Each structure stands twice: as C-alpha cells, then as structure tokens.
Amino acid sequence: MTVAPSEQPVRRLVLVGGVVQGVGFRPFVHTLATELGLAGLVANGPTGARIEIEGPRRTVTRFCRRLVTDAPPLADISTVDTSELPLVGGTTFAIAPTSSGAGSTLVPPDTATCEACLTELADPHDRRHRHPFITCTGCGPRFTMTTSMPYDRSATTMADFPMCRDCMAEYRSPADRRFHAQPIACWACGPRLRLSGPTRGEGRTGLVEARRLLAAGAVVAVKGLGGYHLVCDATAPSTVAELRRRKGRGDKPFAVMVPDTGAASLLGHVGPAERAVLSGPERPVVLLRRRRSSPLAPQVCPRCPDVGVMLPYTPVHRLLLGLPGDPAGPVMLVVTSGNVSGEPLVTDDGEALSRLHGLADAWLWHDRPISVACDDSVVRVRPDGSLLPLRRSRGYVPARIRLPVPVRPVLAAGGDLKNTLCLAEGESAWLSGHVGDMGSPAGTRAFERAERHLRALTGVAPVLVAADRHPGYRSAAWARRYGPPVRLVQHHHAHVVSAMAEHGVREPVLGVAFDGTGYGDDGAVWGGEILQADLAGFRRLAHLAYVPLPGGDAAVRNPYRMALSHLRSAGIAWTRDLPCAAAADDGELTLLRQQLERGVQCVPTSSMGRLFDAVSSLTGLCHRVDHEAQAAVELEAAALTAGEVGEGYPFTLDRPGRLLTAVVADLRSGTPPQLIAARFHVAVADAVCSACHTARRHTGIGTVVLTGGVFANGLLDQLCATALHTAGFTVLRHSVVPPGDGGLALGQTVIAARVGSD
Numbered sequence: 001m002t003v004a005p006s007e008q009p010v011r012r013l014v015l016v017g018g019v020v021q022g023v024g025f026r027p028f029v030h031t032l033a034t035e036l037g038l039a040g041l042v043a044n045g046p047t048g049a050r051i052e053i054e055g056p057r058r059t060v061t062r063f064c065r066r067l068v069t070d071a072p073p074l075a076d077i078s079t080v081d082t083s084e085l086p087l088v089g090g091t092t093f094a095i096a097p098t099s100s101g102a103g104s105t106l107v108p109p110d111t112a113t114c115e116a117c118l119t120e121l122a123d124p125h126d127r128r129h130r131h132p133f134i135t136c137t138g139c140g141p142r143f144t145m146t147t148s149m150p151y152d153r154s155a156t157t158m159a160d161f162p163m164c165r166d167c168m169a170e171y172r173s174p175a176d177r178r179f180h181a182q183p184i185a186c187w188a189c190g191p192r193l194r195l196s197g198p199t200r201g202e203g204r205t206g207l208v209e210a211r212r213l214l215a216a217g218a219v220v221a222v223k224g225l226g227g228y229h230l231v232c233d234a235t236a237p238s239t240v241a242e243l244r245r246r247k248g249r250g251d252k253p254f255a256v257m258v259p260d261t262g263a264a265s266l267l268g269h270v271g272p273a274e275r276a277v278l279s280g281p282e283r284p285v286v287l288l289r290r291r292r293s294s295p296l297a298p299q300v301c302p303r304c305p306d307v308g309v310m311l312p313y314t315p316v317h318r319l320l321l322g323l324p325g326d327p328a329g330p331v332m333l334v335v336t337s338g339n340v341s342g343e344p345l346v347t348d349d350g351e352a353l354s355r356l357h358g359l360a361d362a363w364l365w366h367d368r369p370i371s372v373a374c375d376d377s378v379v380r381v382r383p384d385g386s387l388l389p390l391r392r393s394r395g396y397v398p399a400r401i402r403l404p405v406p407v408r409p410v411l412a413a414g415g416d417l418k419n420t421l422c423l424a425e426g427e428s429a430w431l432s433g434h435v436g437d438m439g440s441p442a443g444t445r446a447f448e449r450a451e452r453h454l455r456a457l458t459g460v461a462p463v464l465v466a467a468d469r470h471p472g473y474r475s476a477a478w479a480r481r482y483g484p485p486v487r488l489v490q491h492h493h494a495h496v497v498s499a500m501a502e503h504g505v506r507e508p509v510l511g512v513a514f515d516g517t518g519y520g521d522d523g524a525v526w527g528g529e530i531l532q533a534d535l536a537g538f539r540r541l542a543h544l545a546y547v548p549l550p551g552g553d554a555a556v557r558n559p560y561r562m563a564l565s566h567l568r569s570a571g572i573a574w575t576r577d578l579p580c581a582a583a584a585d586d587g588e589l590t591l592l593r594q595q596l597e598r599g600v601q602c603v604p605t606s607s608m609g610r611l612f613d614a615v616s617s618l619t620g621l622c623h624r625v626d627h628e629a630q631a632a633v634e635l636e637a638a639a640l641t642a643g644e645v646g647e648g649y650p651f652t653l654d655r656p657g658r659l660l661t662a663v664v665a666d667l668r669s670g671t672p673p674q675l676i677a678a679r680f681h682v683a684v685a686d687a688v689c690s691a692c693h694t695a696r697r698h699t700g701i702g703t704v705v706l707t708g709g710v711f712a713n714g715l716l717d718q719l720c721a722t723a724l725h726t727a728g729f730t731v732l733r734h735s736v737v738p739p740g741d742g743g744l745a746l747g748q749t750v751i752a753a754r755v756g757s758d
C-alpha cells in the first residue's frame with residue numbers, strides 16, 4: 001500500500017526569530033501541535049524559539065503557516081527558517097526547559113493590562129484581587145523593566161523579587177496564562193505600592209488615601225511604567241490651574257486619563273478607529289477633536305482644537321480611577337510627565353522626591369525600579385482610520401521596524417528636540433523611546449541611558465554613526481565623541497527617507513518636507529522643501545522662497561517677528577492696523593526694521609513652519625509662543641471652525657508675496673480670522689499640489705512623501721493627501737514613526753548605512 005506524498009511523515013526543524021520569549025509563545029506552539037496531532041518539541045534557542053515538528057507533510061506545513069498567522073498578541077515574528085530532519089517517531093509534543101544562557105531574543109513593548117488580568121483584578125475571590133502589579137504573558141511591563149539580555153527575570157528590574165511558591169507554580173506550568181511571564185508577582189512576593197506625603201499608606205490603604213487626596217484637589221506624583229506622572233483632578237479648574245503654575249508650563253495642553261471609551265467620548269469625537277486605538281494594547285494618548293462642552297476644566301487644553309486622552313494601562317491606574325464598589329472619586333485625571341518643563345522624565349525614586357518637590361503634594365510609588373525612561377506615546381487618528389504618530393514611545397518601543405534594504409550595524413543620533421535615536425542592523429531597525437530635548441546635561445544623560453539600554457536589548461554593535469549635518473546639534477556633537485566613523489545626513493533628506501523606510505519604498509520619490517528648522521546645504525535654514533529623493537541622495541527641486549529669520553530663536557518664540565519679516569519681503573508696509581505690527585511696541589519695530597535692513601543675525605529661511613507662525617500672528621491669533629508649534633496649532637484650530645471655505649489664496653512656493661497680499665486684503669475687509677486661517681490651509685495644499693505637478697513633469701515620478709513636523713497638522717495632512725490623490729499621485733504618509741524630528745533617526749540610519757553605500 002502506498003501513502004500519498006502529502007501524508008508521508010516528515011520531521012522539520014523550525015527556527016523562529018523575533019519577539020517570541022516571555023509572550024506565551026511556547027505554550028501556544030504546544031497547543032497548536034497537540035491540536036494538529038503532531039509530535040516534537042519546542043525550546044528557547046539563541047535567537048528565538050527552536051521547534052522540531054513531526055507528522056504528515058501536509059499537517060506540518062499547516063502547522064508552520066499557523067505558527068505565524070495565529071501567534072500570540074505580544075509575539076513579533078521576524079524570521080522563520082525551516083530545514084528537514086531525520087524521523088524520530090513518537091506521539092507527544094513537549095516543551096523543553098529553558099537551558100541557562102539561552103541567547104539573545106527581543107523584548108516586546110510595554111503592554112496595557114489585558115482583559116483576563118482586569119477580571120482577576122476586580123474579583124474578590126482571586127488571589128490577585130486588587131494587586132497593583134497584576135500581569136501575565138499577554139500584558140504588562142517589558143521594555144521599561146528589562147535591563148539586559150537574554151530576557152529572563154534575572155535580567156529585569158524584578159530580579160530582586162523572588163517568586164513565591166504559588167507564582168513559581170504558575171510560571172512553570174505550560175498550561176498557565178503566566179507560563180514564563182517574567183514580571184509576574186502577587187501580594188506575597190511582588191513590589192509594594194506606597195503613598196508618601198502628608199499621609200502615608202501601603203497597598204490598598206495607600207490607594208484609598210491617594211484617591212482621597214486627588215478628590216481634595218491635590219497633585220499626586222504617580223510612578224508609572226516609564227517614569228513618574230503628575231496627576232490631578234481634570235475637572236477642577238483651580239487644581240489644574242495650580243498644576244500649570246507649578247510646572248511653569250504656559251498654555252501647553254495636558255493629557256487626560258479616563259476609565260473607558262465612553263468617558264473619552266464626552267471629551268472629544270470618538271469614532272470606531274479612535275475607539276480601537278484608545279483601547280488597544282499600546283494605549284497611547286490619542287488626540288481627539290475636542291467637544292465644545294466637556295466636563296474638563298478649561299485650563300486642561302486652552303486654545304487647542306484637540307484634547308489628548310488615554311485609557312489606563314497599568315493596574316495602578318485602574319485602581320486609581322476606582323473599581324466598582326469604591327467610594328466616588330475623580331474619574332478624569334490630568335496625567336502629565338513628572339518633570340520640570342523641558343527636563344527629561346523622572347524615573348528614579350530619590351529624584352522623584354527631590355525634583356518633584358514643590359510640584360507634587362504626595363507620591364504614589366513602588367519599589368520596582370524603572371530600567372529606562374519611556375514617555376507616553378501621542379497619536380492622531382486620520383479620517384481614513386490610519387495612525388498619525390506624533391510621539392512614538394511607550395507601547396510601541398522597541399518594536400522592530402523592517403527596513404526596505406539591509407544596513408550595516410549603525411547608530412543614528414537623530415535631531416535636537418523631540419529626539420529619538422535608532423539602532424539598526426540587517427533589515428531591522430529599533431528606535432528608542434522619546435528622549436526629548438538634548439539641551440540640558442540631564443537631556444544628554446537621558447539620551448546616553450536610552451542608547452545603552454537599546455544597545456543591550458538589541459545587541460547591535462555599531463560600526464558607524466549617523467547624525468544631522470547641523471553644526472550646532474548636540475546629538476551630532478555627541479555622535480562625534482561616540483567612537484565609530486560619523487556620517488552626516490541632510491535633515492530633510494532624512495525626513496523623506498524615514499517615510500520611505502516605513503513604507504518599504506526604495507524607488508525615487510517626490511519628498512514634501514515641511515518643518516520648522518533644518519540645516520540646509522547652503523547654510524540657510526530649510527523647511528519648505530520639495531525634494532527628489534531616493535535612499536542614496538536627493539535633489540532640491542523647489543522650496544519656499546527665502547525670507548530673513550530675524551534673530552533665530554527670537555523669531556521662533558515671537559511669531560510677530562516672522563509676520564513682519566514676511567510682510568517686508570512681500571513689500572507690504574507695517575501699518576498699525578495689522579495685528580502683527582500692533583503686537584510690537586515702537587522700539588521693537590525700529591530695532592527689527594534696522595536688523596532686517598542690515599541683515600544682522602538674519603539667516604535666510606525657507607521654513608514652512610515659520611510661514612504658519614507668520615500667518616497665525618498676521619491674523620491676530622498668536623504673537624508669542626511658549627511651546628513648540630503653538631502658533632500653528634492655534635491657526636489650525638481657527639481653520640477648523642471656519643465653515644464654508646471656498647477657494648484658497650493664490651500661492652506658489654517661489655512667490656509667497658501674493659499670498660501675504662491676499663491675507664492682508666482679507667484682514668482689511670474684515671474677514672474673520674477663522675476663514676483666513678482656513679483659506680491659508682487650502683492655499684498651502686494647492687501650492688504643494690502644483691509643485692508636485694511641476695516636479696512630476698520634470699522627473700516622471702508620481703509618488704509623493706509628506707513629511708516633516710508641519711504634517712502633525714491633521715487638517716493640512718488631510719487637505720494635501722486629498723488634493724494629491726485627486727491629481728493621481730500615490731501619497732505616502734507616516735503611520736509608524738512621527739513626521740517630525742522624532743522620526744528623523746530612522747531615515748538617517750538607511751541613508752548612512754545602506755549596504756552598498758560604501
């Protein structure tokens with residue numbers, strides 16, 4: 001009797017690479033093999049999981065396919081290599097114990113508490129009822145808890161919490177949800193939650209007291225996954241105003257934490273896509289279009305069209321918002337980074353007490369150390385449901401980004417503000433969490449700590465370093481001290497390639513790179529660029545016409561200076577009826593006029609970000625800013641309330657003067673600023689479209705990349721994409737890394753270290 005080829009027995013070796021340890025992968029493999037009636041074993045190998053699988057050829061093939069398609073949520077499979085083995089026989093499938101010294105495999109991002117754990121958290125009969133550190137293989141801290149590799153409890157900040165007998169039994173049982181979950185703990189063996197301050201308490205008592213303090217208007221420093229937050233009741237105007245005063249934060253919006261998507265929908269518009277992102281495992285802050293009437297104190301996000309909302313992602317947050325049966329307490333909490341404005345996030349308990357002294361009234365903390373700082377991520381959801389990342393950090397980091405081409409081992413140092421760094425090798429890149437401003441010694445220390453940590457987790461040993469060409473960037477200065485040879489990359493080229501990389505594109509594109517500031521090859525400040533770009537190089541096809549940037553930083557902080565500079569370049573007189581001229585006193589105007597005439601400290605700029613600033617001031621919306629992009633955000637906010645817009649202003653990038661003339665004419669005829677703001681947005685989208693038309697005619701390229709910090713503007717992003725689609729272009733927008741400088745390092749990596757770039 002003959003056996004059909006598909007039924008003939010085979011034994012196959014399957015090596016699975018990527019994030020497959022501590023995520024419930026081996027129990028999953030065991031269940032799958034048993035379900036299909038296959039024999040063999042699974043073990044942790046040096047680069048992932050090692051599986052031997054035996055049975056009828058067709059079933060083995062099915063097993064290999066489902067290994068990838070049905071993998072557990074936290075697993076991220078990057079490679080599957082198979083080879084044939086001699087038959088062994090047998091009928092059972094086994095999980096081999098972890099041999100000590102199993103090599104490097106990757107760590108997943110921190111993940112919001114799963115439904116199964118939440119159910120236990122609220123169950124009075126569960127042994128982890130109300131346990132502030134409940135977790136399993138499907139959820140909980142990972143990235144911020146891991147100190148080195150291989151990923152094992154001893155290589156995490158749980159190393160000093162030996163498991164009790166009950167936890168150990170779960171950890172060792174392949175059938176258990178907590179099989180090989182490194183962070184598991186319980187009341188008997190886990191970290192301790194404590195409240196310090198005017199009143200003290202441990203565990204449940206500490207939480208009850210923290211909630212009472214919040215209800216009474218206190219600011220409580222709460223230790224989260226990647227650092228400390230400052231938390232207060234978001235519905236109490238005087239409390240929020242007090243937090244704002246203490247943080248010295250000006251008008252910069254605060255994020256809010258609410259218990260569920262129902263509560264979120266009271267604050268802003270929540271559609272199906274927003275709901276999915278809000279309650280997804282990454283739990284970012286989601287920017288929602290704000291409702292006019294909301295229970296929030298007006299001080300939470302003044303003069304901003306959006307409200308940043310997130311749902312709880314740790315058991316501590318859940319408990320802080322109250323479980324059913326708890327006494328009433330605030331359920332809408334301001335949750336903002338625990339730091340003095342401009343400084344990195346506080347992660348150390350001692351520092352939390354000293355540096356947050358005067359900011360917080362009490363501290364809700366615990367004794368599990370934080371291995372690396374990791375801020376909350378911030379995203380926007382586009383009308384088509386895709387994600388527009390504004391800050392890629394907790395929940396997303398260190399998920400691997402697949403590159404379109406292999407690279408040599410490289411470190412990219414990124415930009416200067418809102419910074420992230422990137423390590424890459426082969427076709428894999430890993431971005432650090434948001435490091436932020438490199439301006440202070442503490443900022444540089446945070447950058448170095450992030451670099452060491454990411455290097456320990458990925459095992460990448462860089463043979464070269466990529467950095468921005470800006471001679472003044474501290475990240476570039478740091479790169480020169482780092483060791484391996486440095487390769488400098490033009491800022492806007494890096495922006496364009498970062499978008500190409502996340503879309504897996506290698507072919508030349510038209511890059512629309514709009515941002516506030518980037519060092520240009522001619523020494524000017526670029527930022528309104530149309531590039532023809534590929535992974536190797538770029539050509540500047542068009543740019544916003546140069547105007548003087550009077551006084552560098554002073555022009556950035558004072559949009560009225562940019563408005564006046566643009567007016568002067570357009571040949572429009574500074575008359576007092578124009579709000580930007582009225583915003584400055586006579587002395588300032590005289591000095592500025594002299595400065596522009598003599599060209600003192602007036603670097604030419606093609607910055608689109610500065611044009612948004614100029615128009616924001618020109619229309620009377622915002623003359624001075626205390627945080628990045630404030631004037632542009634207020635302009636967008638105004639545009640969103642305009643109603644029927646009609647035509648945009650006449651505008652081409654090489655001649656912004658016509659646009660300025662039209663804005664001034666509208667102002668003088670009493671057109672409302674909202675309508676001017678909207679017409680301006682339409683004009684910019686039209687200008688992008690016509691520049692791309694011209695570029696396509698000259699180059700034959702029909703793919704357009706939209707990148708740079710200006711594209712954090714949801715309205716502009718949408719207008720440009722729609723116009724370009726209508727004109728037949730393929731449009732690539734960011735949905736993995738931010739369009740701003742937080743995504744820069746990814747592009748630097750590919751440009752500098754592409755194999756073949758010598």
Ligand code: ZN
Pocket residue numbers: 113114115116117118134135136137138139140
């Ligand atoms: Zn869980």
Ligand code: ZN
Pocket residue numbers: 163164165166167168185186187188189190
């Ligand atoms: Zn225990």
Ligand code: FE
Pocket residue numbers: 491495515516517518708709740741
């Ligand atoms: Fe930039």
